[in-house]
Amino acid sequence: MRLAVLGLGFMGSTHLKALRDVPGAELAAVFSHDDRKLSGDLSAVQGNLGGPGECFDFSAVAQYRELDALLADPRIDAVDICLPTDLHEPVAVAALRAGKHVLVEKPMALDGAAAERMIDEAAQHGRVLMTAQVLRFMSPYLALQEALRLPEVGTMRSATFRRRCAAPEWGGWLKDPAKSGGGAFDLLIHDADMCLHLFGKPEAVAATGYADASRGIDCLQADLFYADGCVATVTGGWQPSGAYPFSMEYSVTLDGGTIEFSSAGRAPTLYGGKLGERLLPMQDKDGYAAEIGYFVECCLAGKPPEQCPPRESADAVKLMGLMLEARNRKGEKMKCDL
Numbered sequence: 001m002r003l004a005v006l007g008l009g010f011m012g013s014t015h016l017k018a019l020r021d022v023p024g025a026e027l028a029a030v031f032s033h034d035d036r037k038l039s040g041d042l043s044a045v046q047g048n049l050g051g052p053g054e055c056f057d058f059s060a061v062a063q064y065r066e067l068d069a070l071l072a073d074p075r076i077d078a079v080d081i082c083l084p085t086d087l088h089e090p091v092a093v094a095a096l097r098a099g100k101h102v103l104v105e106k107p108m109a110l111d112g113a114a115a116e117r118m119i120d121e122a123a124q125h126g127r128v129l130m131t132a133q134v135l136r137f138m139s140p141y142l143a144l145q146e147a148l149r150l151p152e153v154g155t156m157r158s159a160t161f162r163r164r165c166a167a168p169e170w171g172g173w174l175k176d177p178a179k180s181g182g183g184a185f186d187l188l189i190h191d192a193d194m195c196l197h198l199f200g201k202p203e204a205v206a207a208t209g210y211a212d213a214s215r216g217i218d219c220l221q222a223d224l225f226y227a228d229g230c231v232a233t234v235t236g237g238w239q240p241s242g243a244y245p246f247s248m249e250y251s252v253t254l255d256g257g258t259i260e261f262s263s264a265g266r267a268p269t270l271y272g273g274k275l276g277e278r279l280l281p282m283q284d285k286d287g288y289a290a291e292i293g294y295f296v297e298c299c300l301a302g303k304p305p306e307q308c309p310p311r312e313s314a315d316a317v318k319l320m321g322l323m324l325e326a327r328n329r330k331g332e333k334m335k336c337d338l
Contacts, residue, residue: 001296002028003103004062004070005080006091008037010047011105012082015132016056018288025296028076029062038063046169067091071098078128078299080292081105084173085180089114092129096121101128101299103292107189108313110181111321112338115314122310130295130305131313135190136197137294138287140261143268143280144250147259148198153270154255156199159232161191166244167216175213182211183218183238184327185320190248191234192323193316195224201315202226206333207326209237216240222323225333234323 003025005012012032019027032038037045038058045053064070071079071094078101081091089109092102102122108131109115122129135141147153165187173179180186195202202224209220219237226232249262259280261268268280291308298305318338326334 001077001299002026002075003078003080003296004029004031004064004073004076005082006031006067006070007082007084008032008034008042008045009082010045013042013045013053014047014288015080015082015105015292016042017054018286018292021286021289022293022296024300025292027061029064029070029073030058031064031067031070033065038065067094071095071100076100078103078295080132085110085186086173086178089118092118093121096125096127096129099125099127101295103130103132103295105132106134106193106313106316107131107181107186107320108310108317110317112314112318115310115317119310119314128295128299128302128305129310130298130308131310132288132291132295133190133193133308133313133316134287134291135194136308137285137290139282139285140263140268141194141250143282144252144259144261145198147268147270147280148252148254150256152256153259155228155230156232156252156254157230158253159195159199159230159251161194161232161234161250163187163191163236163248164239164244165246166242167218167238167240169242175216177213181320182213182324183216184209184211184220184236185324187238188220188222188234188236188323189316189320191236192319193313194250195232195234196312196315196319199224199226199230199232201319201338202232202336204333205319205322205326205336206331207323208331209327211327220323220327222326224319224336 040058207222221235
């Protein structure tokens with residue numbers, strides 16, 4: 001299947017690297033307004049993970065500066081949208097109307113209404129739409145999903161998902177909430193989606209935190225309240241120091257033990273309970289290559305992406321919006337009606 005990568009910043013570069021390891025996928029085109037990047041020179045691209053920027057050979061790849069021309073190219077089967085978040089909806093809708101399948105980076109859109117319009121367009125035109133919620137394909141989080149299915153671990157009683165990084169010094173659009181949704185929205189959408197995937201929709205939400213874009217601070221701590229009295233906490237955001245390292249972690253307490261992981265050096269481990277202490281088995285694969293590979297499989301088979309349904313990605317956007325609204329209300333518990 002022939003794909004076009006739209007946007008050659010940090011995520012575009014990450015997806016290009018991953019595409020090398022995706023069977024059945026061919027890079028057919030790239031889109032950017034930056035001539036240096038279109039030449040293949042992405043050496044100046046930086047981000048919070050994934051290594052330094054690289055130079056790519058685009059000599060056999062169509063290079064587009066105009067989106068309409070790219071979407072009119074009949075050789076392109078699908079687009080991989082790695083553009084600023086405010087462009088996700090209009091570009092996805094245009095691509096779907098042009099008959100292309102669409103993989104769109106997270107967050108799916110800036111708000112739930114935009115996400116719903118994308119879903120409607122995909123259904124109307126019979127195309128595959130999927131959001132690149134990479135945690136669903138990353139080994140530490142797949143290990144957690146598998147462990148939660150073990151009958152010995154029992155019911156979840158408490159969970160915390162944390163994700164933090166320095167305010168980005170790349171991609172100036174990220175610092176503009178009108179384009180990115182803000183630091184907490186852009187970063188913690190991963191963990192909101194994971195809570196929905198693992199535990200379902202909460203009954204209520206409360207949140208606190210602080211945001212000051214001029215100082216590079218955008219922090220959130222949100223509690224998701226479930227019908228059985230359990231609480232899942234999503235916390236983290238942007239830190240003001242440019243030297244602050246990226247980190248992600250989780251801790252899930254269950255009747256049969258506690259499962260923890262930290263990117264700072266703790267592999268997914270089950271502690272206590274009848275099973276004792278043991279490392280969880282993990283798959284040796286790259287999450288980005290896995291998500292793109294799964295998208296390609298869905299397109300070739302003409303089937304909806306059950307492992308990462310767009311409806312659930314839309315719910316994650318709605319939940320993050322509610323969490324930010326709850327932060328503005330300084331801890332007031334709000335009904336969650338997604």
